[in-house]
Amino acid sequence: MAELRTYEEWPLTPISKPTAGALGKTGTWRTFRPVIDEEKCVKCHLCWLYCPDAAMELGEDGFPHVNYDYCKGCGICANECPKKAIEIVREEVA
């Protein structure tokens, strides 16, 4: 939030414009990480659609790529993947 001095400068209600990583690199919260097997992936992009943090990015190769700076490791992508192409791996192992 910008530096505001008095309540008169406040907006009526809290709103924000979408900004990448407004709360810092939330990928550090992760305990498990998704790892994509491109052999199995059919580029359906369901993982990209379902990712609640927009941490799944689509590459020019058509494959989804995990942005580990912001992926919190919730596992929704692996759960949604119809080809079981996403494995959830414990951080220290990966």
Added chain:
Amino acid sequence: MAILVEKGWRSIVVTGNHAAAWGARVAKVQVVAAYPITPQTTVVEKIAEFVEKGELNAVYIRVESEHSAMTACIGASAVGARTFTATAAHGLALMHECLWWASASRLPIVMAVINRAMGPGWNIWTDYGDTMAQRDLGWIQIYCADNQEVFDSVLQAYKLCEDHRVLLPCMVDLEAFILSHTYMPVRVPPQDEVDGWLPPYEPAWALDPEEPITHGNLVFPAHYMEFRYLMQEAMEKAKELIPQVGREYEKRFGLTGLDFMETYRCEDAEMIILTMGTMGVEARISVDKLREKGIRAGVARLRVFRPFPVEHIRRLAEGAEMLTIIDRHISYGAEGALAMETKWALCALDERPPITSFIAGIGGRDVTHKDIERMAEKAHEWMRAGEPREGVWYGVRGLELP
């Protein structure tokens, strides 16, 4: 329903619920989302009929609960639509979380609430338990005493709440069955005249896919309080604007405008009966009878509970030797909300009259002018003897007045 057309005016004979629906229709609401609950059902049935017949150009959203109804209203208001809903009792309670959301998002949603007692024991009749439980949320609360007032209040609520100095939601409250299902004549002004007075809603901000913004953000302790202070300031502003909007409405349409209080024979009264809603009208008969018996009584009916009109209450008390307050509400472990807040308003005065307060009419028990007369006589006797009483339950078997 008889409709007489006279220079664009309609004289209709309708229930309080239909008066609320007509208010929404003439205000040209754009989105209505509601879930039916007795005794509110016919408000939204009537609106559905208006929409179906093409008499009201609104989106009518059917939802699966009151929680969803308020959520849909929040979304609709956030894109800049004039939004209306109605509920009662348990429906209102289910909305509770979303009511906070509406007020803190500063959305001028108007909602008719048919005051109904809460269960269990299951009861569809009136008391103010449902709305009084929602009085701390940043919603303006108007309490009505007849069907014309219901119609007028819905219209004026939009004028008031959509003012950018206010931007808060409003509950227009009417008593179950006593108003909701009772037919009375209502005068409806011509649509073009209403349009001239109540222009389309201009939101201070609106959701727009071209310019995405996020709502419901995390707000840290360093910033939260200022947002809440702005809501308090908006309530103070509403306090200034309520009589102004009322006077404008009166001048424009010749109907009774919004104000904080209506008084009857208070000018020379030794004892003022302070109450709300239909009891405030019924009490006029009691006042006349009391005067015949030599007690110079008057009655004041509080019409707006939020913002609470501290200054009006003080002026009223300054002119009286004693006050009798009748609440159709109980805050368990305390007393009725009107009594508690009146005492708060008066405690800063150096001299204040003694107050005797009653709890009456809970769960729809009838409170007639004879009951009010009886309470007032007893209160007068106690206070003359220097023994005011607090939160006296009236009409409970085993607790008969001495």
